[in-house]
Amino acid sequence: MERALVRANNLQTKFDVIARHARRLGFERCAYGVRIFDSFTRPKTRMINNYSKAWQQRYQEAGYLGIDPSVAHGLRSHAPLVWSTDLFRSALQLWDEARESGLRYGWAKSFFDADGCVGMLTVARSHEKLTSSELAILGYQLHLLADAAHRHLSAQVRKDEPDDFPLLSDRELEVLRWTADGKTSEEAGILLEVSPNTIKFHMKKVIEKLSVANKVAAIARVVSRGLLV
Numbered sequence: 001m002e003r004a005l006v007r008a009n010n011l012q013t014k015f016d017v018i019a020r021h022a023r024r025l026g027f028e029r030c031a032y033g034v035r036i037f038d039s040f041t042r043p044k045t046r047m048i049n050n051y052s053k054a055w056q057q058r059y060q061e062a063g064y065l066g067i068d069p070s071v072a073h074g075l076r077s078h079a080p081l082v083w084s085t086d087l088f089r090s091a092l093q094l095w096d097e098a099r100e101s102g103l104r105y106g107w108a109k110s111f112f113d114a115d116g117c118v119g120m121l122t123v124a125r126s127h128e129k130l131t132s133s134e135l136a137i138l139g140y141q142l143h144l145l146a147d148a149a150h151r152h153l154s155a156q157v158r159k160d161e162p163d164d165f166p167l168l169s170d171r172e173l174e175v176l177r178w179t180a181d182g183k184t185s186e187e188a189g190i191l192l193e194v195s196p197n198t199i200k201f202h203m204k205k206v207i208e209k210l211s212v213a214n215k216v217a218a219i220a221r222v223v224s225r226g227l228l229v
Contacts, residue, residue, distance in 0.1 A: 001017060001021055001145075001148060002148065004017045005017050005018075005148060005152040006152075008152075010156065010160075011048060011153065011156045011157065011160060012048070014152050014153055014156055015032060015048045015050075015149075015153060018030060018032065018121070018145065018148065018149045018152075018153070019050050021145055022123045022145065025123070025138055025141060025142065025145070026125060026128070026138075027106075027107075027123035027124060027125045028124075028125050028126065029049070029050055029051055029102070029103060029123070029124040029125065029126075030049065030050060030121065030122060030123045030124065031047065031048070031049030031050075031051065031121070031122045031124075032047070032048055032049070032119065032120070032121050032122075032149050032150075032153050033045065033046070033047040033048075033071070033074075033119065033120050033122075034046050034047075034117065034118065034119040034120075034150075034153065034154045034157050035075070035117070035118045035119075036116070036117050036157070036158070037115075037116035037117070037118075037224050044161065045065075046157045046161070047065075048153070049122075051101070051103065052101055052102070054101065055097075055098070055101040055103070058097065058101075062094075064091070064094050067090070067091045067094065068091065068094060069087050069088055069089075069090055069091055070083065070087065070088075070106070070108055070122065071120070073087070073108075073110075074108060074109075074110035074118070074120035075110070075118055077110065078109065078110050078111060078112055079109075080107060080108065080109040080139070080142070080143070080146075081107070081108050081109075082106070082107055082130055082135070083104075083105060083106040083107070083108075083124070102126035103124045103126070104124075104125070104126050104127070105124065105125050105126075105127075105128065105129055105130050106122055106123065106124035106125075106130075107122070107123050107124075107130060107135075107142060108120055108121065108122040108123075108146075109121060109142070109143065109146040111146065111147065111150040113154070113226075114226035115224070115225045115226040115227075116224040116225060116226070117154055119149070119150040119153065119154045120146075120150075121145065121146040121149040121150065123142065123145075165225060166209040166210060168206060168209065168222070168227070171192075171202055172202050172205065172206050172209075173222075173227060173228070174192060175188060175192070175199055175202040175203055175206070176203075176206060176218065176219055176222055176227075176228060177228055178191055178192070179203065179215055179219060180219045180223070180228060184196075185197075185199040185200050185203075203215055203218070206218050206222075210222075
């Protein structure tokens, strides 16, 4: 599978490799979604699946992405989940319509990257309930499939949609690190052997580059990208 994913040169062909392996595990449908938090208020979301066209259209038109409990779970936890009535209790219409569309039994798992990227693979089928004994057998293979999907598909999404996060200089990152540590401009200036005005200048440039309102928002954005570790 890894070789096939490396050879595939676009998102669709990479997804087709994942879908093919999902079928071998007994799931005729699968979906991958990734959310990249370039902005806390405007994260980028990209989804690809082999669900029926009718269900894809219904899901989008009804705005189900915003109320889907499986998506909500995937955004806050990397623990795998199995679809159930209890899971979808807050969105029973979504659950009923999904089942009518042949999406009756499903499994999903998310992966989280240091820069805030979250990706989730879902596999689904129309028949045969997922039992604990089947999951005991397939669990590890499903985990590997989800891991491969996230690594390769999220990388392709990033390649297709170039990162527009501004490039920050080493000095700007140093100023942000000390500011995040609670240092004043005077204290950071002493540590970096520059004047307080120089610290303020660099912070002003960072705020302008990131198009944020203040240094707190600037630090939050940079931390979300894993740039202050």
